[in-house]
Amino acid sequence: MTTQPLPPGPRDPGDQFRSDPRIVVDAPRLWAGGVATAVVAGLVAWVGVLIADGILDFNIARAAVILSVFDSLTGNYVLTAVLLALAGTGLAHALCLTTPRPTAFFGWIVGLLTLVGVMIPFTRGGTMADKVSVGVINLVIGIVIGSLISAVMARTVVDRGTRVPPRR
Numbered sequence: 001m002t003t004q005p006l007p008p009g010p011r012d013p014g015d016q017f018r019s020d021p022r023i024v025v026d027a028p029r030l031w032a033g034g035v036a037t038a039v040v041a042g043l044v045a046w047v048g049v050l051i052a053d054g055i056l057d058f059n060i061a062r063a064a065v066i067l068s069v070f071d072s073l074t075g076n077y078v079l080t081a082v083l084l085a086l087a088g089t090g091l092a093h094a095l096c097l098t099t100p101r102p103t104a105f106f107g108w109i110v111g112l113l114t115l116v117g118v119m120i121p122f123t124r125g126g127t128m129a130d131k132v133s134v135g136v137i138n139l140v141i142g143i144v145i146g147s148l149i150s151a152v153m154a155r156t157v158v159d160r161g162t163r164v165p166p167r168r
Contacts, residue, residue, distance in 0.1 A: 025096045026156040033152030034089025038082040041144050045081035048137035049074045058133045059126060081141050088145045089152075096157050103153055107146060114142025 052058045053073065066076040067083070088110060095102035117138035121131040 023096065024158045025093060026158070027093065030093055030096075030152060030156040031089060033156065034086060034092070034149060037089065037145060037148040037152070038085035040148060041081040041085040041141050042078040044141050044144050045077040045137065046074060048133075048140065049077050052133035052137065056129075056133070058130050060130050060134050060137075064121065064124075064134050077137075084141065085145050085149070088149050092149050092153050096153065102157070103150055106150060106153065110142060110146035110149075114139060114146065117142055 049060065052060050061073050064073065064077060066073075066080045068076055069079055070076050088106075091109065092102065092106050095105050099105050118135040121134035121138070124131070126134075
């Protein structure tokens with residue numbers, strides 16, 4: 001199956017900001033997927049804290065690297081996961097508009113930041129079990145954000161410059 005370039009069409013006013021003006025991002029769907037990802041990431045954080053702190057009785061508060069907005073560890077962890085997912089969506093949107101192969105760059109950036117999120121608890125106080133549990137929670141949150149936003153990008157970024165000929 002071969003692709004053929006489409007004839008040039010009218011230029012969008014925002015084309016000067018894109019690395020390739022043929023690339024179109026369905027921003028409302030991208031951000032809707034980002035919000036859905038934020039909900040899932042927040043739920044992962046909540047379940048992770050519930051299991052580690054509530055069921056296994058680890059004291060993950062000392063090892064966790066989170067925002068300190070609420071009095072609750074769970075609330076802070078959930079808020080952090082939600083904000084990271086939304087930041088990931090913004091990163092994905094910016095990469096789609098400015099770089100070739102945005103999913104490759106997105107995967108590398110999220111993968112490396114997830115690795116940092118896994119390693120940081122080991123630089124904090126707490127027992128080894130506390131550090132491992134926070135590292136595992138951070139790993140799962142990173143995997144959720146990376147995989148879901150990548151999947152959303154695959155459905156919301158369109159290349160107007162190629163078309164697939166119909167099957168005969």
